[in-house]
Amino acid sequence: MAEKLTDLDLLATFLEIYRGGSITAAATRRGLTQPAVSGQLARLERDLGEPLFIRGGRGVTATHRADELARRAGPHVDQLRSALDPAPALEGTVRIGGAAEFMTTRGMSALTPLTQRGIRVEITLGLANDLLNALKAGQLDIVLSAVRPGAGLTASPLTDEEFLLVGPPLLARTVDRELLAEDPARALEHLPLVAYSDELPIIRRYWRSEFGKRPKNPTAIVVPDLRAVLAAVIAGAGVSALPRYLAEPAITAGSVEQLHHPEVPPLNTLYLVTRGAPAPAVRAVAEHLKERDWGVL
Template identity: 80%
Template sequence: MAEKLTDLDLLATFLEIYRGGSITAAANRRGLTQPAVSGQLARLEKELGEPLFVRGGRGVTPTARADELARRVGSHIDQLRTALDPAPAVEATVRVGGASEFMTVRGLAALAPLTRRGLRFEITLGLANDLLAALRTDELDVVLSAVRPGEGFTAAPLTDEEFLLVGPPLLARTVDQELLARDPARALEHLPLVAYSDDLPIIRRYWLSEFGERPKNPTAVVVPDLRAALAAVVAGAGVSALPRYLTESALTAGAVELLHHPEVAPLNTLYVVTRGATTPATDLVVEHLRSRDWGVL
């Protein structure tokens, strides 16, 4: 029986790593040290005979085997936790808005544990300004925003997105490294861009922050989804500035390369935003999200 309980413990730790994308976050949520969590993961990977995650500088990326294992055991482990969880149930619906990329890759995984407490979520995906407008008109309860809201909102910093300038290996080879060291904007200006929109909001911010000028590059692809932008970059259409949490797996696999190495990486703060009087359910969501160890995304 003890061996079976230990196996369940390993799976519970695996799920925390999988859902949080970080061994540090899993250690905090499990109440264990990082070496203990790493040891449990190593034991599970040894039992399975294959790796479950690709280790990176800012966290871990699940393998296909990890995706399969999470699908098979996730709901069962959650049911066991619910049966043993002493926390009171909170029967309520919370309407949460966020960017589709962040919510898909990190946000929904962060909210999922609260469903075991009885919370139900209605998720709206969209642009920050549109979501904040919906919050102002009481169509949403909580917004995870990449834009700091103005007056009338209550906003707390959640985590920071780190942006990387990446391109496919073939395009990376065309960059003059000596010129890049002297005049990076000029060294990169022949590279076509893959942008989120025609006004190049993320790329323009990167160029102004790092090079002190606007990009003069031609635009090859405009697509309003950062995951699709990454796919276009991997396919060789151009280069783009993208959040680390989206690009880490492609970097590890060698599908894209860093084109620029800033002394301090450009960051963008994400906020958890509410407005007016809140409910216990909304407060629970905000507290849960703020207590999470997100690291730098």
């Protein structure tokens, strides 16, 4: 007998794909097989008459139509599912700190289901060390940190960020491919950099991990927001190392190209950090985030 699906089923599956960026993760969270989730997505796309995601090697990228559908349908679907969800209601305010780029593209959608259970969330965006100091001072309850904290705080690995070296197509054409295979640092050293800060933290880590040395490249632009770094790279200002979850849509669109293809791309662990004995609402948020299938970002 054919499976009978409601619009709520299709929208619930869509939201899991949209929020997790992965059909596989959505299948796990929905308790379905991957083919079943793919079939539900195909049916919804057929009903709408246009695609909702661009398929990639590491997941899916939402289209503008998907962004609009999630914005309009998401709160209503969450409310309906919450009404049917036997999970107990929660109350309280949880203060969470994280990087603007991660919170905007991944964190906010992960936190939305908790607001339907009564939790109020206050978000502080900033640099990891500043946020960890605020956590120690009692100004935050949870920090999602790309820096492992020191003593006095409790850190749990949440997921890994995978970094790609990308540049605009015109600059990519200037790289000597034979030299790139023999001495990649030398082949790339004429390319200007677009950096997150003067210290080149992400770029320097990539060079050290992959080439065993510091970059000699000139720096063209310094801007403390990875989304702005990507925009500058797309505009042709230079090259940079960026998390896959930010770079892959631009790679798919042809706006940038991956300049270097290591056998194992460099990873950076993202930690969920708390202090002391968390209050019930804080503990519920922490457990929700740790149970989520983030995949490799």
